[in-house]
Amino acid sequence: MTDATALPGQPRGGALSGPATARAVNVLAHNASPMTLDGTNTWIVAEPDSELAVVIDPGPLDDGHLRHVVDTAGRAGRRVALTLLTHGHPDHAEGAARFAELTGTRVRALDPALRLGDEGLGAGDVVTVGGLELRVVPTPGHTADSLSFHLPADRAVLTGDTVLGRGTTVVAHPDGRLGDYLDSLRRLRSLTVDDGVRTVLPGHGPVLEDAQGAVEYYLAHRAHRLAQVETAVEDGYRTPAEVVAHVYADVDRSLWPAAELSVRAQLEYLEEHGLIR
Ligand SMILES: [Zn+2]
8 A cells, every 4th residue: 555656775686586585586466556556465484495485465465466476486396384474454455365285384463353273473583484583573553463574594674565666655543553653663674784684575566675764764654644744734624535635636536535535644643642632
């Protein structure tokens, strides 16, 4: 989900199916739209010499896509051993139960309602499959249940909708909260500064080769939008719809309903911090 068209973080072309790092392969789902960019990126992640793979975000309930993911892993000599979800939005998670059926895997997610099997997923968890190591990084804000997955061996992070390959994401109020989102961006920035993460493998759009630049851009963009919303309220724009029409005038109208969610999140944040009333 996106609300702008700028290009942070040195995107690597368009979103394409195929290898992105030594361990991560993208299979692009056929659900392109203004909200999903080129479509959902379904990631197959595995150690180079392993027969076992992890799939992150099977995507929409599209049997052709789900089977294509299984086949792609199979052609590389791999069996899908585990399914993970970055969050519960249908363009990422709707196909998870069917995918689990096709592969005989468990589904792990932060939200218990999305899990299949008895294992959850949360802060500090380290997922290991066939020698592969993925560290779970809680990144709420786009939604309350949003997670990112740090892939240290490739100096990469899989961000779901928290950071996109193009544009910026929606803080999906009321489930998504701006204060959480800013904390999550700072957590991702610390991964780039302190843990050497270079590459963003996003849930939509192209791979980003400058993870720190992308996160800095997102933080700057959020601060800029927040200042614009604060000024709009001071200038007498009161309802979320009025603020959207004023602040997001440069954004395609098809994205205004999503922008309104972000504006509601921003108004809530400004009120909570006593910046408007
Ligand atoms: Zn989402």
